[in-house]
Amino acid sequence: MKGMDAPDDARLLDALFTVIATEGWRGVSPSRLQAAGAGLTPAELVRRFPSRFDLLRLHADQVAATVAAGTVPGQGGTPRDRVFDVLMRGVDALLAHRAGMLRLIADMRRDGVLAMALAPILQRSMARMLDAAELDSSGPAGAARAAGLVGVWLMTIRAWEKDETADMGPTMAALDRALDRAEQTARSLRLGPGDLAPPPPEA
Numbered sequence: 001m002k003g004m005d006a007p008d009d010a011r012l013l014d015a016l017f018t019v020i021a022t023e024g025w026r027g028v029s030p031s032r033l034q035a036a037g038a039g040l041t042p043a044e045l046v047r048r049f050p051s052r053f054d055l056l057r058l059h060a061d062q063v064a065a066t067v068a069a070g071t072v073p074g075q076g077g078t079p080r081d082r083v084f085d086v087l088m089r090g091v092d093a094l095l096a097h098r099a100g101m102l103r104l105i106a107d108m109r110r111d112g113v114l115a116m117a118l119a120p121i122l123q124r125s126m127a128r129m130l131d132a133a134e135l136d137s138s139g140p141a142g143a144a145r146a147a148g149l150v151g152v153w154l155m156t157i158r159a160w161e162k163d164e165t166a167d168m169g170p171t172m173a174a175l176d177r178a179l180d181r182a183e184q185t186a187r188s189l190r191l192g193p194g195d196l197a198p199p200p201p202e203a
Contacts, residue, residue, distance in 0.1 A: 009058060011039040016055050017100025025107040025114055028052050053117045060121050063093045064128035071132045080179055082133035087153060087175055090129060091160055091168065102161060122150050129153075148186070152178040 015036035019028050030042030038045065049055050067089045075082060094101050108115050126149035127137040136142050152175070159174030 008039045009062070011037060012045075012055070013059055013062065013097065015039075016059070017097035017104075019100075020103050020107075021099040025052075025104055025111065028055070053121070056118065057121055059097075060125040063090055064125050064132070066093045067129060068132045073134075075134065079133065079135055080183065083129070083135070083149070083152075084175060084179060086129050086132045087149075087156060088168075088172060090153075091156065091171060091175075094160075105157065105161060119150075122153065123147065126150050126153060148182050152182050155181075 012033070015033045015038035016028065018036045019032045023032060030045040033045055034040065034042055040048070049058070067086050070089055071086065075085075077085075108118060123143075123146050127142065127146040129149060130137040130142065130145055135145060137146055155178040156171060156175040160168070160171045163170045
């Protein structure tokens with residue numbers, strides 16, 4: 001697979017979310033991607049991306065890379081502040097494909113196979129967000145942090161779906177509340193400073 005910064009990858013992801021916005025996840029096909037301007041023939045798409053889920057991995061990698069590129073090493077601040085910053089930058093990176101993302105989220109809630117396939121992609125993506133926030137994502141503790149961050153991310157995205165404001169105030173408020181809950185759970189489990197355990201379920 002080519003690097004995530006390759007020009008055709010940007011075109012491909014634009015085409016992917018154009019197709020998802022109009023046809024839904026199950027409507028994604030090599031021929032439709034080509035027609036939407038992917039810049040690759042159906043045969044090339046199948047060769048590079050044998051599974052449609054490989055396209056979602058590519059997108060997740062692009063979002064994580066965008067966040068990492070905007071991170072200043074030794075940025076300082078509290079772990080919570082750094083996590084808040086990287087997650088909001090992750091949300092910002094979704095805006096270019098908002099219509100397709102909203103349709104994908106809706107499809108995920110109806111499609112158990114899609115939801116299960118997205119779980120490890122989200123876990124890996126959140127591990128990279130932890131790295132950008134200068135928190136350890138390795139080992140069992142790192143896996144727990146990443147799993148907690150998946151919960152925080154999903155709660156934030158739930159608010160983002162309905163947030164049409166320019167400053168994304170409701171989304172930021174939802175992220176703040178999600179981090180509060182995650183920190184409270186981490187304390188109850190006696191995890192170390194900066195750990196993010198999965199938040200308790202919604203009431």
